[in-house]
Amino acid sequence: MDNYNLLMGLLMALLLVGGLLAGSMLFSKTVTVPGPSKEVVKEVQVPGENITVEVPIPLDRASIRDEAWNAVVSDIGDEDAFLTCDGYLYDEDEMSVSRFYDNWFYQVDDNDKYETQLDVKLRFDTKDDRACKEERTYNVFFEEGEDPVVTLVD
Numbered sequence: 001m002d003n004y005n006l007l008m009g010l011l012m013a014l015l016l017v018g019g020l021l022a023g024s025m026l027f028s029k030t031v032t033v034p035g036p037s038k039e040v041v042k043e044v045q046v047p048g049e050n051i052t053v054e055v056p057i058p059l060d061r062a063s064i065r066d067e068a069w070n071a072v073v074s075d076i077g078d079e080d081a082f083l084t085c086d087g088y089l090y091d092e093d094e095m096s097v098s099r100f101y102d103n104w105f106y107q108v109d110d111n112d113k114y115e116t117q118l119d120v121k122l123r124f125d126t127k128d129d130r131a132c133k134e135e136r137t138y139n140v141f142f143e144e145g146e147d148p149v150v151t152l153v154d
Contacts, residue, residue, distance in 0.1 A: 032110045064106055070139040071148035081152075085132035086126040096124040099132060114143035117153065126131070 076082045083090050103120035108114045117139050124132040137153040 003129065030127050038059070056143065061106075064116060065100055065104065065118065067142075068104075068118045068138070068148075069100075069120070071140050071142070072138050073152050075148060075150040078154075083124075085122070085134045088124070088130060090124040090126065090132075094124055094126050097121070098123070101135075115139065115141045 023077065078092065080089055083095060097120055100120040101121070102116045104116060106114065106116045117137060119135065119137050121135050123132060124134070139151045139153050141149040
């Protein structure tokens with residue numbers, strides 16, 4: 001009888017331990033906590049000649065457009081042909097840009113030379129009833145160290 005009680009006690013203990021292990025495996029949840037990452041930077045010296053890599057720089061279209069328009073105004077902004085619309089001559093303060101069109105281009109001819117063509121709608125308005133709108137296209141050629149060259153495209 002002693003062996004029977006010992007065997008039953010051992011069997012109950014094994015069942016209890018097995019049940020606890022099975023329960024912990026069935027109802028457990030594994031959580032992965034990210035640790036701090038380390039970035040390793042290693043500088044390597046390459047023997048030989050200097051290597052030049054050309055990386056295209058994205059164009060800031062608004063600043064190129066503004067630079068071209070400022071060149072137009074500073075170059076021909078006070079000329080009578082620039083301030084004339086429908087045969088009337090307007091003052092400089094009566095002219096404003098109504099719209100810049102998106103179909104303009106920018107072309108690099110050389111490292112220090114580039115060209116842009118600008119389509120613009122101008123509004124001429126006086127304090128009386130006279131008003132005029134006109135679309136114009138200007139070509140602006142830039143060269144480093146030189147004044148921009150502005151031409152009206154017909």
